[in-house]
Amino acid sequence: MNAITPITTTLKDWETDQEVRWCPGCGDYAILKAVQRTLPELGADPANTVFVSGIGCSSRFPYYVESYGFHTIHGRAPAFATGIKLANPQLDVWLVTGDGDGMSIGGNHTMHVLRRNLDCQILLFNNEIYGLTKGQYSPTSRQGTTSPTTPLGSVDRPASPCAFALGAGARFIARGFDVSKELPNVLKAAYHHKGAAFVEIFQNCIVYNKDVFNDFAAPKGAEDRQLWLANGEPMLFAKGTQGIALDTEKLTLKVVDVIDGDWQAAGVIVHDVTNRSIAHMLVEMPFGPFPMALGVLYDDPRPTFEAAVMAEREKAAAGKEPNLAKLLAKGQTWTVTEGGPEL
Amino acid sequence: MATQLADPEAKSTVAPEAVVVRFAGDSGDGMQLTGGQFTLSSALAGNDFATFPDFPAEIRAPQGTLFGVSAFQINFGSTSIDTAGDAPDVLVAMNPAALKTNVGALKPGGLIIADTGEFTKRNLEKAKYDVSPLEDGSLAKWQVLAFDISALTLESVKPFGLGNKEALRCKNMWTLGLALWMFDRDRAPLIDWLNAKFAKNKVLADANVAALNAGHAYGETAELGGHVKKLHLGPVPTPAGLYRTITGADAVALGLVAGAQLAHLPMFFGGYPITPASSILHALVRLKEFGVTTFQAEDEIAAICAAIGASYAGQLGVTSSSGPGIALKGEAMGLAVMTELPLVIVNSQRGGPSTGLPTKTEQSDLYQAVYGRNGDAPIPVVSARSPSDAFECAIEACRIAVQYMTPVILLTDGYIANAAEPWQVPDPATFKEFPVTFLAEKNAGDTLLPYKRDGKGTRPWIKPGTPGLMHRIGGIEKAVDTGHLDYSPANHQAQTDARKAKVDGIAQSIPDQDVCLGAPGGKLAVVGWGSTYGPIHQAVGRARAKGMDVSHIHVRHIWPMPQNLGELLKGYDKVLVPEMNTGQFKTVLRDQFLVDARPLTKTSGQPFTIAEIEAAIEGALA
Ligand code: SF4
Numbered sequence: 009m010n011a012i013t014p015i016t017t018t019l020k021d022w023e024t025d026q027e028v029r030w031c032p033g034c035g036d037y038a039i040l041k042a043v044q045r046t047l048p049e050l051g052a053d054p055a056n057t058v059f060v061s062g063i064g065c066s067s068r069f070p071y072y073v074e075s076y077g078f079h080t081i082h083g084r085a086p087a088f089a090t091g092i093k094l095a096n097p098q099l100d101v102w103l104v105t106g107d108g109d110g111m112s113i114g115g116n117h118t119m120h121v122l123r124r125n126l127d128c129q130i131l132l133f134n135n136e137i138y139g140l141t142k143g144q145y146s147p148t149s150r151q152g153t154t155s156p157t158t159p160l161g162s163v164d165r166p167a168s169p170c171a172f173a174l175g176a177g178a179r180f181i182a183r184g185f186d187v188s189k190e191l192p193n194v195l196k197a198a199y200h201h202k203g204a205a206f207v208e209i210f211q212n213c214i215v216y217n218k219d220v221f222n223d224f225a226a227p228k229g230a231e232d233r234q235l236w237l238a239n240g241e242p243m244l245f246a247k248g249t250q251g252i253a254l255d256t257e258k259l260t261l262k263v264v265d266v267i268d269g270d271w272q273a274a275g276v277i278v279h280d281v282t283n284r285s286i287a288h289m290l291v292e293m294p295f296g297p298f299p300m301a302l303g304v305l306y307d308d309p310r311p312t313f314e315a316a317v318m319a320e321r322e323k324a325a326a327g328k329e330p331n332l333a334k335l336l337a338k339g340q341t342w343t344v345t346e347g348g349p350e351l
Numbered sequence: 352m353a354t355q356l357a358d359p360e361a362k363s364t365v366a367p368e369a370v371v372v373r374f375a376g377d378s379g380d381g382m383q384l385t386g387g388q389f390t391l392s393s394a395l396a397g398n399d400f401a402t403f404p405d406f407p408a409e410i411r412a413p414q415g416t417l418f419g420v421s422a423f424q425i426n427f428g429s430t431s432i433d434t435a436g437d438a439p440d441v442l443v444a445m446n447p448a449a450l451k452t453n454v455g456a457l458k459p460g461g462l463i464i465a466d467t468g469e470f471t472k473r474n475l476e477k478a479k480y481d482v483s484p485l486e487d488g489s490l491a492k493w494q495v496l497a498f499d500i501s502a503l504t505l506e507s508v509k510p511f512g513l514g515n516k517e518a519l520r521c522k523n524m525w526t527l528g529l530a531l532w533m534f535d536r537d538r539a540p541l542i543d544w545l546n547a548k549f550a551k552n553k554v555l556a557d558a559n560v561a562a563l564n565a566g567h568a569y570g571e572t573a574e575l576g577g578h579v580k581k582l583h584l585g586p587v588p589t590p591a592g593l594y595r596t597i598t599g600a601d602a603v604a605l606g607l608v609a610g611a612q613l614a615h616l617p618m619f620f621g622g623y624p625i626t627p628a629s630s631i632l633h634a635l636v637r638l639k640e641f642g643v644t645t646f647q648a649e650d651e652i653a654a655i656c657a658a659i660g661a662s663y664a665g666q667l668g669v670t671s672s673s674g675p676g677i678a679l680k681g682e683a684m685g686l687a688v689m690t691e692l693p694l695v696i697v698n699s700q701r702g703g704p705s706t707g708l709p710t711k712t713e714q715s716d717l718y719q720a721v722y723g724r725n726g727d728a729p730i731p732v733v734s735a736r737s738p739s740d741a742f743e744c745a746i747e748a749c750r751i752a753v754q755y756m757t758p759v760i761l762l763t764d765g766y767i768a769n770a771a772e773p774w775q776v777p778d779p780a781t782f783k784e785f786p787v788t789f790l791a792e793k794n795a796g797d798t799l800l801p802y803k804r805d806g807k808g809t810r811p812w813i814k815p816g817t818p819g820l821m822h823r824i825g826g827i828e829k830a831v832d833t834g835h836l837d838y839s840p841a842n843h844q845a846q847t848d849a850r851k852a853k854v855d856g857i858a859q860s861i862p863d864q865d866v867c868l869g870a871p872g873g874k875l876a877v878v879g880w881g882s883t884y885g886p887i888h889q890a891v892g893r894a895r896a897k898g899m900d901v902s903h904i905h906v907r908h909i910w911p912m913p914q915n916l917g918e919l920l921k922g923y924d925k926v927l928v929p930e931m932n933t934g935q936f937k938t939v940l941r942d943q944f945l946v947d948a949r950p951l952t953k954t955s956g957q958p959f960t961i962a963e964i965e966a967a968i969e970g971a972l973a
Contacts, residue, residue: 024823026835055818060660063826071823071836076815078663079825080656081686087653091660091668092815094644095619099664099815117656120649317644325640332612332779335641336605340544341595341776342395344586 014051019044021054024074035186035212036065039133040072042191043102049192050199057100060089062109065140066133066211069104083114086121089128090313097314100199101128107148108138111167115147122176124313125203129195132169132206135213136220143216155216170291170305173206174284181287181306185210185225190236190303197304203312224300237290237303239281242271245299251276252298261289263298281307369428370584371436372530375453376445378412378421381523386423387771388527388544392536393427394596394773397586400427401885403435403958404769408626408710415469415477420452429585434885435770437960441533443526445469445500447478454490462494464529466522468501500525507565511558521562528566535583538567590775597774599738599767600627603671603697604634606745608641609779610695611667613746614753615786617642619661620669621654623676626709627765628699631671651676655683655696662692663824665789665814667749671697673765674716675706681724684758688728688850690824691802691810693752693759695745696730700764700881702956711956712766714881715932720760721910721939727847729854731755732910734762736884739774741767744907750785755857756809762909764931766882766958789814795832802834808853810834855911864913868892869902872922875971878948880906880936883929883959890964894972901968909936917944927951927971929964 022044030036047057057075061067063082070077076099080088089101103121110118110132121130137155138144145155145162148169152161170181180201184194186209198205210221219226224233235245235252243252244266253264253275264274277286287306372389376382383404393400403424412419426436438458444450446469454463470483484490485497504525508518524545531538542560549556570581597605611618620643622632636645644661648654651672658668672680677698687694700716702708716723720732733748735741741763748761790811793799801822802810813820822834830837831845868891869876879887884905891903904919906912920926920940926948928937934950941948951967953959 026823054821056816058815070825075821077821077823077825078660078690079823079827080659081682081826084652084656084683087648087656088660088663090646090648090653091619091621091657091662092664093660094646094657095617095661095664095666096814096816116649117653120653317646321639321644324637328640330612330641332609332641335608335638336779337593337595337776339595340391340394340540341593343593344397344589344591 015053017048017052017054019048022047022074024072026071028072029068030065031215033214034065035135035214036069036133038186039131039191039209039211040069043195044073046192046195046199050196052100052199056098057102058092059102059104060085060092061104062106062114063140064106064109064138065135065213066104066106067109083109083112084117085109086114086117086126086130090121090124090126093126093128093314094317097127097318103128103130105130105132107132107134107136107146107169111169111172112147115172118172119176122173122178122204122206125177125179125310127203127312127314129198129205130207132208133211134169134208135211135217136166137213137217139213139216168291169208170206174287174291174306178206179203179306179308179310180205180304181291182207182304183210183300183302184208185221185302186212187225188302194303197307201307201309203309224295233299235299235301237279237301237305239279239304239307242276242278244271244276253277261293261298281305284308367428367440367582367584368430369426369432369436370441370534370582371424371426371439372441372443373422373424373439373453373456374443374526375420375422375449376443376523377414377449378407378409378419379414380421380445381520382421382423382445385523385527386425388541389530390425390596390771391544392531392541393425394594395540396534396536396584397589398427398429398584399432399587399589399773400425401432401435402426402771403766405957406710408708415446415448415474417448417452417478420449422449422453427584429587431587433888434961435958437962443530445522445526447474447480447484450484451478451480454493457493459492460494462496463490464526465495465497466500467497468499470497503565503569504562507562508558511554511561513554513558517555518558521559524559524562525566528563528568529570531563532567532570533581535581538563593776594773595776596771597738597742598630598769598771599735599741599763600630600699600769601634602738602741602774603735603745603761603763604631604638606742607635607669607695607749608638608643609742609782610746610749611642613782613784614667614749615784616665616667616753617644618669619644619646619658619666620671621646621648621656621658621661622671623648623651623654625651625673625676627701627768628671628673628676628697630768631697631699651679652683655680655694659683659687659690659692659694662687662694663690663815665812667693667695667753669695669697671699673699673701673709674703674719677716677719678723684730685724685726685728686826687758688724688730689826689829691756691850693756693812695748695752695759695761697745697761697763699768700762702954708956710765712764712882712958713931713954713956714762714764714883715935715954716762717909717930717932717935717939720762727851729851730758730760730910731854731857732760732762732908734881734907734909735767736881736905736907738767738770738772740884740907742774742777746782747907751857751860753787754785754809754860755807755853756812757854762881764882787812789817790820791817793819800832800834802829803832804849804853808849808856858908858911858914861908861913863915864904864906864919866902866919867905869895871902871919873902874900874923875925875927875968876902876904876920876923877927877929877964877968878904878906878920878936878940879929880909881930883931886959886961886964887929889961890968893961893965894968899968899972901972906936909939912943917946920944920946920948925949925971927967929953929959929967931959
């Protein structure tokens with residue numbers, strides 16, 4: 009995000025006249041609406057906002073947001089965003105990518121944009137499948153996923169985007185899912201984080217990987233399977249009857265029962281978004297034995313890449329005059345006169 | 352040129368017009384430095400010159416090995432010099448490996464200066480000599496001057512108490528001192544340079560100066576077997592003005608800075624380390640005060656993508672690499688074509704394919720530049736003929752990029768990048784500006800048409816951040832005018848045609864092709880591009896001096912080509928195209944003009960010699 013004068017807009021102001029071309033029922037629609045609903049609340053300025061994307065279903069996103077938009081090439085959106093932000097740090101840059109785009113072909117750039125800490129919001133739509141190319145398994149597909157390229161089920165282990173991001177040095181990690189009512193709040197937190205804000209958004213590909221997230225995202229029984237994290241709040245779920253505590257022997261997390269709401273007695277951890285050790289445990293926390301960790305898992309800002317580059321540029325240029333004639337004549341020169349050369 | 356420098360009779364005092372000296376030694380012997388400083392002294396003597404640094408791909412190749420030999424050749428003289436010279440007149444060989452790898456090129460009768468101190472059993476073995484060539488008579492067709500430079504150097508720096516290793520490092524300055532004596536050069540500027548270089552270490556400065564002086568004194572006083580005499584090559588008549596030496600890499604960097612200034616734009620340079628292109632990035636990181644932002648990306652692809660991002664945001668995006676890196680950038684170049692954003696892509700060509708010959712020169716990326724992308728993706732291509740020409744070509748590439756909203760490829764090569772030549776420092780006041788205007792308001796009444804083309808077929812440049820001009824661009828085919836997604840047949844036809852017409856139209860903004868030597872018509876045209884300029888020019892000059900009807904045409908604009916080039920070529924009976932590849936430009940000329948262009952090809956990693964081209968001219972006219 010940037011410190012800008014808030015602009016008054018409505019959801020309508022962020023809609024383009026382009027026909028949205030996702031499959032009916034695709035989770036992308038809900039994410040698009042969540043973003044378009046959030047931007048006015050942030051006071052964002054369409055003229056100052058750039059959506060940059062790679063290739064894939066999710067990467068069509070910029071065409072539907074009435075701001076500046078750049079639909080680039082497969083996996084490389086972080087590199088374009090870096091050039092854009094270094095050229096004009098005043099711009100608000102949102103990066104939209106997917107599990108194939110951001111974790112497979114563009115994994116390298118995802119790593120480096122996080123490591124450098126470019127100030128931008130990175131929305132990784134994770135549908136655990138290649139949608140646009142008709143349903144091949146992706147680097148986040150669960151083992152055993154059957155697809156046109158894995159008719160007998162995939163054998164390789166899936167990557168975990170949040171664990172990858174944290175390992176790459178990200179200073180903001182959050183999770184949400186397409187139809188979640190909490191998604192706008194997650195987006196707002198990402199926007200307010202100065203630096204690279206990484207948001208994994210589970211997204212239902214209704215055509216090729218239908219309801220794969222229902223195990224935790226289905227409304228029925230959601231409280232038991234979703235752990236919504238809030239800074240300063242205890243890590244409770246299942247209507248406060250269960251919580252996450254630290255197993256100090258094994259240095260792992262564990263699920264504990266909370267009796268009569270006495271979470272302190274149960275040893276439930278109070279979420280501190282700046283605690284990197286806990287963040288490591290949260291991104292690795294396996295769904296099944298544990299609920300799905302959602303919301304802001306980690307948020308601990310650090311100076312941004314573009315600020316460092318600008319500061320260095322200013323320092324290096326300080327007191328130097330950009331005189332082209334002098335630059336061309338630099339180094340060891342000699343003058344030729346009628347009488348011959350001299351130093 | 353072919354004057355005997357080492358003359359056993361040795362009494363003539365007539366100096367030749369030009370001399371070729373090659374310094375060769377182990378990569379740790381400092382031959383590039385020696386050569387560089389000898390070059391400076393040539394410049395100060397008013398000689399014209401051209402140099403050819405030739406070094407191994409390995410950073411610290413094992414000592415004494417054949418593949419660890421580093422050489423620096425300079426051709427200098429009192430006449431106009433266009434090449435680094437065919438065959439050396441003098442070879443300085445600092446060890447057996449240097450002798451073995453370089454002596455074959457030496458002119459018959461040429462002079463070998465060898466350091467006997469390095470001709471040990473072990474070094475001879477490493478160079479695969481059974482017996483010392485200094486003793487077995489195998490060097491009989493040359494003059495040999497062998498003495499223990501190592502010992503003489505150690506002796507000269509003894510007072511400074513250096514360790515043996517450090518003391519031996521001064522060998523290159525001793526050798527330089529001898530060379531200065533041979534060519535009657537002033538030592539003072541080099542002593543100044545040494546004192547400045549070792550300002551923080553007075554002992555090293557003094558030791559190096561002492562070695563330099565000792566080498567010079569050795570020439571002055573020692574009995575050099577009567578082989579060597581002092582030669583004075585007078586200054587070449589040059590226009591009065593301020594001069595400096597420049598390498599192609601520096602010239603490109605300076606040209607880009609100048610180009611961005613002429614466009615009134617800040618420059619963004621995205622690069623990734625690769626030989627021999629990295630030196631451009633090295634030069635630009637030091638020029639931040641000129642509004643230059645440099646970005647060392649995580650890979651070649653990110654380097655170009657970031658540059659395109661910067662162009663999209665309103666700066667002049669530039670990226671640079673060599674063949675393998677350019678291959679990786681291909682997809683992004685296509686995006687720059689589709690989104691019609693300005694971008695300069697510098698390719699310092701090297702021997703290929705694949706990793707090929709990283710430190711050797713070649714011109715084999717011409718197909719890649721002209722044709723090497725998916726889809727119909729025309730990109731203008733400009734090629735530099737020499738280090739100083741690279742400055743102008745870089746400015747030209749910037750001009751085309753911003754005036755036509757297109758990526759532009761600038762081709763140089765490893766030879767141009769590393770070679771140095773004298774350059775008359777230009778006055779920026781004489782450069783023609785080409786300021787950019789960004790679109791500030793809607794361009795069709797109350798509608799914005801991001802792909803509305805002007806008379807040249809160019810779309811407007813719209814910076815994000817501009818109020819009211821929000822729009823989306825990307826790699827999917829763009830509808831005419833609106834730039835919306837449009838896959839329809841008629842639209843793709845129209846936009847493909849428009850992109851081609853725009854790039855073809857650039858020909859209207861470039862000068863007609865000239866004939867740089869000879870006549871606009873006749874028996875034979877030798878057509879070159881890039882760094883073959885020097886040898887072609889000399890060869891054509893010599894052939895013409897012998898009365899042959901041959902002309903030299905050198906093409907800067909490879910794509911699109913000058914409008915008159917086809918007609919011009921049709922005025923010759925024969926067309927010969929020398930190039931350091933298997934005949935790529937020849938193919939493009941045939942394709943574009945249906946001329947019977949004949950190839951003269953070379954892919955040894957070494958530049959053409961004048962003699963090779965001369966022979967081909969004679970063959971073509973026979
Ligand atoms: S293929 Fe899947 S992800 Fe793509 S648009 Fe259709 S439903 Fe959405």
